[in-house]
Amino acid sequence: MLRIQCPICGLRDQTEFHCGGEAHVIRPANPEAVSDEDWADYLFYRTNPRGVHCERWVHVHGCRQWFNIVRDTVTHEVHEVYAMGEEPSSMAGQGEESSA
Amino acid sequence: MSRYSGFSLIRHALTGHRHWQRTWRDPEPKKHYDVLIIGAGGHGLATAYYLAKYQGVKHVAVLEKGYIGGGNSGRNTQVSRSNYYYPESGAFYEHALQLFESMPRELNINTMFSQRGILGICNSRHEAELYRRWVNAVGMNGIDTELLSREQIKKCVPHINLDCRFPIWGGFIQKRAGISRHDAVVWGYARAASAAGVDIIQQCEVIGLESSDSRITRVNTTRGDIEANQVALCVAGHSGHLAAMAGLRLPISSVALQAMVSEPVEPILHTVLMSAHIHVYVSQSDRGEIVIGGGADMFNSYAQRGALPIQHDNMEALIELLPIFSRLRMLRQWAGVCDMAPDVSPIIGKTPIENLFVSTGWGTGGYKAIPAGGDTLAYTIANNETHSLIKPFQLDRFTTGRLIDEGAASGVAH
Numbered sequence: 001m002l003r004i005q006c007p008i009c010g011l012r013d014q015t016e017f018h019c020g021g022e023a024h025v026i027r028p029a030n031p032e033a034v035s036d037e038d039w040a041d042y043l044f045y046r047t048n049p050r051g052v053h054c055e056r057w058v059h060v061h062g063c064r065q066w067f068n069i070v071r072d073t074v075t076h077e078v079h080e081v082y083a084m085g086e087e088p089s090s091m092a093g094q095g096e097e098s099s100a
Numbered sequence: 101m102s103r104y105s106g107f108s109l110i111r112h113a114l115t116g117h118r119h120w121q122r123t124w125r126d127p128e129p130k131k132h133y134d135v136l137i138i139g140a141g142g143h144g145l146a147t148a149y150y151l152a153k154y155q156g157v158k159h160v161a162v163l164e165k166g167y168i169g170g171g172n173s174g175r176n177t178q179v180s181r182s183n184y185y186y187p188e189s190g191a192f193y194e195h196a197l198q199l200f201e202s203m204p205r206e207l208n209i210n211t212m213f214s215q216r217g218i219l220g221i222c223n224s225r226h227e228a229e230l231y232r233r234w235v236n237a238v239g240m241n242g243i244d245t246e247l248l249s250r251e252q253i254k255k256c257v258p259h260i261n262l263d264c265r266f267p268i269w270g271g272f273i274q275k276r277a278g279i280s281r282h283d284a285v286v287w288g289y290a291r292a293a294s295a296a297g298v299d300i301i302q303q304c305e306v307i308g309l310e311s312s313d314s315r316i317t318r319v320n321t322t323r324g325d326i327e328a329n330q331v332a333l334c335v336a337g338h339s340g341h342l343a344a345m346a347g348l349r350l351p352i353s354s355v356a357l358q359a360m361v362s363e364p365v366e367p368i369l370h371t372v373l374m375s376a377h378i379h380v381y382v383s384q385s386d387r388g389e390i391v392i393g394g395g396a397d398m399f400n401s402y403a404q405r406g407a408l409p410i411q412h413d414n415m416e417a418l419i420e421l422l423p424i425f426s427r428l429r430m431l432r433q434w435a436g437v438c439d440m441a442p443d444v445s446p447i448i449g450k451t452p453i454e455n456l457f458v459s460t461g462w463g464t465g466g467y468k469a470i471p472a473g474g475d476t477l478a479y480t481i482a483n484n485e486t487h488s489l490i491k492p493f494q495l496d497r498f499t500t501g502r503l504i505d506e507g508a509a510s511g512v513a514h
Contacts, residue, residue: 001408002399015409019399021353041498044351044442048340050402073354074402 002071005081008063020056022046023068024087050074054088101295103208122285124294129301133161135481136319136328138306138342140164141173142282142467143459144334145289145300147481149207152296154475155482160298161320161328165305169286172336175404175436176467177359177381177393179372181218181277183245188504189445190241190490192472195489199471200280207288211280212386216371218277219248219256221421223266223377235272245274255369257422264420266378268336279372279383279391285470309345315454330481332457337402337437339460342360346453350460351442351498357396357464358406358435359395360414362428364388373421380417390428392418396438396464406435436477438463443503446488448473449480457481458495 002014028034028042047053053073058066070080070088080090102108102121112120135151137144140162151157164170180200203211222228230431231247240247244376248271262268294300301323308320309331316331333342337354348507365388374381381395394414397407411433419426441461443446448459459477462469476487486494497503 012411014407022400036499040351041349045349046351046353048350048353048400050338050341050354053400055399068116071399073400076401076403 002078003078004057004069004078006059006062006065007067007081007083008065009059012059014062014063016059017057018060020058020066023054046064052079056084101291104210108506111409124290124300127299127301129161129163129304129326130159130299131325132157132159132327133192133299134328135161135330135332136326137162137332137334139171139334139336139338140168140302141171141334142169142286142289142470143462143473143477144332145169145286145293146470146473147297147298147332147334147459147477148292149289149296150475150478151259151482152293152298155282155411155478157478157482158297160293161326162254162293162298162300162327163304163306163319164302165322168290168300169283171438172438172462172466173282173286173470175359175434176282177382177383177391178279178385178467179218179277179383180280180468182243182468183218183220183234183272183274183277184241184243184290184506185234185508186504188240189506190238190243192241192476192489192493193468194241196469196472197276197473199475200251200468201276203280203285203288203471207292209288210282211288213278213280213282214386215276215278216272216383217256217275218372218374219253219271219273219375220376221253221271222254222269223264223375225269227377228269231270231272238274243274244276245272247272257369257373259419259422259424260366260373261423262342273371277372279385281386282467289470289474305338306342306345309342309456311346311453314452316456326457328459332459332477332481334459334464334477336460336466337439339439339458343451343458346456348451348453350447350458350495351466352439352447352460353395353400354402354437355398355440356401356406356435357393357438358391358401358410358433359391360411360430360433361385362390362425363431365390365428368424375417375421378417378420380414380421382418382422382461389431390425396440398420399433402437404435404437410425416423438466440464442498443505444507445504446473446490446493447495448477448493449486449495451495459495483506488499
């Protein structure tokens with residue numbers, strides 16, 4: 001069972017949250033100008049690393065706020081919780097990779 | 101390879117079972133192979149078998165980082181069925197189901213394939229209407245399924261609680277679907293592939309894929325470098341990790357799907373029972389254990405273990421449907437790392453890297469696809485031409501938009 005530190009409500013069990021997938025996926029500003037390959041990349045391709053992963057979660061059965069976490073996909077350890085729109089501080093290099 | 105038979109069993113019994121042959125050889129890796137398959141689960145071993153036996157490829161090796169069948173091939177709920185909604189999926193999975201039917205003769209091993217039927221139940225009026233449409237679609241695919249009334253379901257599973265929290269409105273059954281012994285399938289393909297000349301190399305992890313000019317030139321492993329004309333990735337949940345070594349991105353997310361078995365009990369459940377709505381599926385193995393599966397943990401994971409909340413959900417659903425199981429004690433629980441594609445359909449065949457092939461995206465249902473995945477990928481590798489059954493399941497569908505969205509129709513909710 002994961003226990004996640006909600007920035008508003010504090011430490012809560014996994015069952016109160018829903019995972020929204022990889023963080024920092026940016027919608028192309030001008031979809032008409034984007035190639036099919038780049039659009040497919042935006043829609044369907046995710047980083048899916050074995051190890052450190054930046055992802056969005058929502059406290060769906062709590063304050064209903066979205067936030068980001070840095071989590072290890074092998075150990076499930078949560079390294080960091082940070083606000084939407086922010087970059088992770090401890091995993092700067094990884095954050096760059098996951099926004100590719 | 102000496103053949104298994106009743107006669108050989110008696111003969112070995114008379115000599116105290118001291119002279120059974122090794123089931124497959126344990127060779128040292130060579131420096132070069134025609135085809136190198138990464139991952140010795142069901143799909144990798146089946147691909148090797150069909151390559152060596154039917155496509156005439158002489159030098160084939162299968163690399164496995166652990167032991168054969170120790171990944172998802174040993175972590176599934178051993179169900180085979182072909183009741184898929186879309187014609188592309190129906191054709192492919194029906195081919196697989198027919199190969200499961202002939203597998204004991206093909207591989208000379210008892211896979212204990214028991215065609216006890218798979219019974220999907222619906223827990224709402226709307227689902228009942230969709231099931232009627234689904235049965236018609238499956239019929240149009242040329243596959244036999246039947247709608248069942250509440251009374252027929254009760255006859256099929258006498259202990260079912262029809263008036264549970266989400267009352268059962270009806271269901272449908274594919275009678276030719278069933279379960280088999282997953283280890284026998286893996287061992288059968290390994291034994292037959294080894295006899296056909298395939299090198300199965302265990303305890304050999306791939307740590308790098310060297311490439312130049314859009315070709316894989318060398319595979320780095322923990323037991324030395326190996327060169328190969330063609331390379332195939334059959335590594336399920338680790339597909340993205342290995343593809344990244346070759347600079348290839350795949351539209352795959354890895355999630356843990358767990359299952360569990362109870363203590364063995366007398367025969368009580370004679371079909372595979374599945375509810376997409378309250379999300380549990382259950383069958384009884386030949387050893388008497390009640391085998392239970394449900395939803396996946398819906399966040400990325402490479403850990404072969406599941407979280408407790410999903411186990412609770414599965415159990416609640418199970419005892420709501422079958423209250424008689426409420427005092428069963430659970431023996432084991434495990435999870436496999438599933439390779440989920442965005443449309444919950446497989447990605448099998450060529451890649452932008454000329455001599456690299458993938459077999460991935462099997463998601464939560466790779467076991468049932470093993471023989472057809474092996475057969476069609478072997479054809480594709482040997483002829484460098486995509487087998488007709490897997491043409492719809494190519495990587496480029498995510499760019500063209502021609503998805504095969506089995507998310508809702510494949511029998512389980514995603």
